[in-house]
Amino acid sequence: MKNKELADIFDRWANILEFMGDNPYHIRAYRNAARLIRDLSEDIEVLAREGKLTKLPGIGQRLQAKILEFLRTGKIEEFEKLKASVPDTIFTLLDIPGVGPKTVKLLYDRLGIRSLEDLKRAIERGDLLKLPGFGPKKVEKIRKGIELFEKASGRILLGIAVFIADGIINQLKEHSAVERISVAGSTRRMKETVGDIDILATGKNLEIIDAFVNLPNVKEVLWKGTKKATVIVEEGEQVDLRVIEPDSYGSALQYFTGSKSHNIHLRTICIKQGYKLNEYGLFKGDVKIAGRTEEEIYEALGMDTPPPEIREDTGEIEAALEHRLPELIDYGDIKGDLHIHSNWSDGASTIEEIALKAIEMGYKYIAITDHSKSLRVANGLSEEDLLKRNEEIDRLNKKFQGKIKILKGTEVDILPDGSLDYNDEILSQLDFVVAAIHSRFTQDNTKRILKAMENPYVNAIAHPTGRVIGQRESYPVDIEAVIKKAAETGTALEINAYYNRLDLKDVHCRLAVKYGAKLVISTDSHHVDHMWMIKLGVGTARRGWVEKKDVINAKGLRELQKFVKEKRKKFGIS
Ligand SMILES: [Zn+2]
Ligand SMILES: [Zn+2]
Incomplete structure (x- = not known):
């Protein structure tokens, strides 16, 4: 599918126009086209072939001509010309989190900044502070953005x-x-x-x-x-x-999987036992002992085979030698996705479409967790709309009886003081409540989350640290305190499997297991095409040494409902 490539071009187009100070209407047209194409579930080429492009909202004759040119030739002449008229390095600047086209233009016009290096130098010299609207806070934000960008670039x-x-x-x-x-x-x-x-x-x-x-x-x-x-x-x-040659496939796989530190440690064990290990096999002198599979190599060394996800030399080698590797949760263990947005809030799919996809994936249940009323940018539901949505779920549950159970859920906002965006009366009518922070990312949010977990109806904390990979660091939060409170109150912590979140991350998962906190692995899907990402969450859990028993949505519906009930009971509600 060429959707992403085309969407990237339109995004860049909008960026250049904004950089050049073009009219906002024009800029928005490209920006909207980019978003539309990126979120399409159909292949743009198929739509073009069927002549359906102009049926898409915002795609008129002019944009259609450009899309067709791209599909035919792999580029758009007008865009190539435009791109050539601005310095290349500007695009790098635009990729830095927190630096938009307007800022880039200002930096370029006033300070002649054309590259990342220029920008770093200007920050060091304090030049940015001389610009209108640039205080220490804004400059610090840009500096942090550069740090994140450099960490993520090339990855x-x-x-x-x-x-x-x-x-x-x-x-x-x-x-x-x-x-x-x-x-x-x-x-x-x-x-x-x-x-x-x-x-x-x-x-x-x-x-x-x-x-x-x-x-x-x-x-x-x-x-x-x-x-x-x-x-x-x-x-x-x-x-x-x-x-690879078949009799070296295992050793090559072992070698190229890494990690480097795992392989270095493993080699010291080989040497101690008189073996030599490389990508071609395990050797004693000139005789090849093993190499066809990874398992036969580890076995020859007297070890169990550590799953790839935990090969980081953080104890897995010792555990493999002593035959006490954890039984990690498996990719097929998830029984349902408990964080999905429907088109009642900011999702793109109907509840029915989501249910059908879930059935196809072999799930036993799902929770529809639309946003709550305060999150207006995400079309959060008023109490009235939430109850109306619940009626639709009742209707669909009748229709899909025996195939899947749709749970009534919400992703309720945790307000700045730690209270929740719906009252208990409303929350008590839901089957699964996910609570989350979507505002004030700079304050210490520990107390805010702890207080939310004290609510008997809150079953999980979504994306507990708020980080977005390559874009936003975690907000300040004492994750250990959150984990302990989760274990104490019977609240699950989410491993948000959406590809740019993976939050909790691996090391935090491992800490959660250590303290006996329960986890829930969910995708935060806003479209049925996101639901496959559950795999990324399970992978993250496995990296954190998480077992099936630690994950509430690896359990059947009854046990999941028991988990919800037990928390209510703990707080005196039957
Ligand atoms: Zn959220
Ligand atoms: Zn969400």
């Missing part, structure tokens, strides 16, 4: 890497030349950001390489040999594929 979000890798593997798996195939590297370890995407395969090498470089979503072939190829895919990321 790919896990969700994007998984999406690309799964897409490629699912296509190649069907090919008769392919015997075994797997992703390796940090994508296999489900790290929240990954460096590059590595795929390993066994089979007929020439045919596999050919099939790989000719996949429909390959945009450019950087290198093609007989056993290895490197391509750029439509999403703009680089993917490497290596074809």
